[in-house]
Amino acid sequence: MKEIILAKCGEIVLKGLNRRHFESMLLRQTRGALKRYGEFDVTTKQSTVYIEPLEEVADMDEVVDKISRIFGFVKISRAVVADKNIEDMKAQAAAHIAPRLAGYKTFKVESKRSDKRFPMTSLEISREVGGAILSACPHLRVDVHNPDIIVHAEVREAAAYIHAGQIDAAGGMPYGSAGKGVLLLSGGIDSPVAAHMIAKRGVQIVPLHFFSPPYTGERAKMKVIKLAQILTDFCPGMRLRVVHFTEIQKAILENCREELFTVIMRRFMMRVAYAVMKSTKAECLITGESLGQVASQTLQAIGITDATVPAVTLRPCIGMDKDEIVKISRKIGTFETSIEPYEDCCTVFTPKHPKTRPFIDEIEREEAKLDIDVLVQRATENIEIIDL
Numbered sequence: 418m419k420e421i422i423l424a425k426c427g428e429i430v431l432k433g434l435n436r437r438h439f440e441s442m443l444l445r446q447t448r449g450a451l452k453r454y455g456e457f458d459v460t461t462k463q464s465t466v467y468i469e470p471l472e473e474v475a476d477m478d479e480v481v482d483k484i485s486r487i488f489g490f491v492k493i494s495r496a497v498v499a500d501k502n503i504e505d506m507k508a509q510a511a512a513h514i515a516p517r518l519a520g521y522k523t524f525k526v527e528s529k530r531s532d533k534r535f536p537m538t539s540l541e542i543s544r545e546v547g548g549a550i551l552s553a554c555p556h557l558r559v560d561v562h563n564p565d566i567i568v569h570a571e572v573r574e575a576a577a578y579i580h581a582g583q584i585d586a587a588g589g590m591p592y593g594s595a596g597k598g599v600l601l602l603s604g605g606i607d608s609p610v611a612a613h614m615i616a617k618r619g620v621q622i623v624p625l626h627f628f629s630p631p632y633t634g635e636r637a638k639m640k641v642i643k644l645a646q647i648l649t650d651f652c653p654g655m656r657l658r659v660v661h662f663t664e665i666q667k668a669i670l671e672n673c674r675e676e677l678f679t680v681i682m683r684r685f686m687m688r689v690a691y692a693v694m695k696s697t698k699a700e701c702l703i704t705g706e707s708l709g710q711v712a713s714q715t716l717q718a719i720g721i722t723d724a725t726v727p728a729v730t731l732r733p734c735i736g737m738d739k740d741e742i743v744k745i746s747r748k749i750g751t752f753e754t755s756i757e758p759y760e761d762c763c764t765v766f767t768p769k770h771p772k773t774r775p776f777i778d779e780i781e782r783e784e785a786k787l788d789i790d791v792l793v794q795r796a797t798e799n800i801e802i803i804d805l
């Protein structure tokens with residue numbers, strides 16, 4: 418059996434004049450994602466991308482799975498390729514489409530002929546292919562008005578394609594089509610989910626991790642690298658940036674009031690992230706914060722963190738409950754790694770009684786004791802870049 422994959426484009430079809438640009442990004446990304454699976458011909462027509470293997474593919478399921486994780490596609494179907502004659506179309510439908518209809522009671526065939534030289538009308542094609550499927554599946558009935566499943570037969574330039582049933586794809590917009598953002602990536606559950614949600618809307622992700630040796634160890638760092646590696650599945654080409662944060666944390670610890678430690682530390686994270694945003698030509702920051710989850714995520718604390726730098730900060734988990742975040746985390750495959758028990762720089766120096774309603778003037782008074790610019794500059798200069 419010869420198979421071809423049809424991937425249906427989502428929102429980009431609404432993009433009017435820019436549609437070509439989005440489409441070519443999506444084609445490029447699809448070709449890139451398929452490189453390690455063999456040679457494919459990837460073309461687009463009428464908001465569908467056709468992916469045709471040009472050689473024997475070891476595992477077509479794996480290829481479909483990979484495509485289902487490319488942002489920009491909403492549905493995927495696997496079509497059987499038939500020669501452009503009705504006998505072969507019937508034979509392929511009976512042999513390879515009929516078995517996929519076992520769980521349905523009624524069906525109909527819808528046909529399309531983009532090659533108008535084909536000697537039968539669409540209606541005739543549907544009738545013939547439908548007949549072949551009925552002979553192969555006596556349990557089925559034809560229902561043209563309200564079928565459980567529709568079988569599609571398409572006669573195109575090179576061949577005829579027959580398919581039935583679709584699987585859901587990732588949705589969203591092509592990766593990178595909406596610009597670039599710096600993600601504050603901890604080893605926790607929330608920030609990888611935030612990465613997925615924003616990458617899905619087309620933002621290329623630059624992950625940034627704050628690391629506090631010797632208080633956080635190599636294994637904590639390995640865990641974040643592993644998380645970032647999982648994220649590369651939908652954020653291709655990503656590289657992890659690691660900031661050495663110990664000097665800043667010690668300076669805060671030695672000079673500032675203990676109950677304000679976390680908020681002041683988070684403001685430093687924002688400053689370093691902002692410097693990285695500028696140097697990588699990114700246009701926003703992204704965090705995994707969720708309203709009220711911890712003391713540093715009250716409305717007041719988030720407001721004070723937000724006021725640190727003049728950047729748009731996206732917090733896609735802000736209105737989500739933990740179990741909603743966990744659900745996505747399982748789906749994208751980061752959960753098991755996120756719950757590995759290694760410490761984060763945020764937890765090493767957590768104050769006993771963090772202030773949940775800090776005021777900006779008391780924060781600024783404490784920060785005035787520090788040489789903010791020098792601390793941020795030193796941390797930014799020594800960022801380690803890790804290929805994933």
Ligand code: ATP
Pocket residue numbers: 600601602603604605606607608609625626627628703704705706710711761762763
């Ligand atoms: P996560 O939110 O990822 O599950 P967490 O809940 O332990 O981890 P919080 O203390 O809630 O993390 O931090 C809120 C957000 O701050 C994180 O989602 C992340 O965006 C950022 N953040 C926290 N710690 C770090 C770190 N070590 N490096 C980079 N970003 C961090």
Ligand code: MG
Pocket residue numbers: 605607608705706707710
């Ligand atoms: Mg969190």
